[in-house]
Amino acid sequence: xxxxxDLRKIVVNVMKKHPRVLKSPEPDFWLDAFGEYDMKIAARCxxxxxxxxxxxWEQLEAIKEALDKEGIRIxxxxxxxxxxxxKVLQTTSS
Numbered sequence: 001x002x003x004x005x006d007l008r009k010i011v012v013n014v015m016k017k018h019p020r021v022l023k024s025p026e027p028d029f030w031l032d033a034f035g036e037y038d039m040k041i042a043a044r045c046x047x048x049x050x051x052x053x054x055x056x057w058e059q060l061e062a063i064k065e066a067l068d069k070e071g072i073r074i075x076x077x078x079x080x081x082x083x084x085x086x087k088v089l090q091t092t093s094s
Contacts, residue, residue: 002072004031007041010070014062015045020055022046038075 008029015027027045034040043063047055067074 004039004041006070007067007072010066010072011041011043011063014066015043015059018045018055018059018062020047020051021059022048037077 011029012027015021021027022045025046027043029041029043032040032042045055045059064074
């Protein structure tokens with residue numbers, strides 16, 4: 001439901017604020033694919049090779065916190081199982 005331009009601004013700003021993210025090349029953000037019930041986005045920033053994993057995990061958490069602050073939720077698929085008259089019915093949603 002979120003506007004792609006708003007998402008781009010939030011995510012890129014978070015990446016730029018991290019002290020170990022290199023200034024050049026600048027962080028990237030793009031729409032990567034459409035799923036059945038979702039859009040997949042991709043984002044990347046550049047760091048020194050030995051700092052990749054720490055920055056990766058820190059960025060994931062910082063981006064999640066920024067999206068929460070802006071009221072943007074990440075849809076998580078759910079499944080529900082109903083038992084009626086000894087028959088199992090399953091529904092899936094995201």
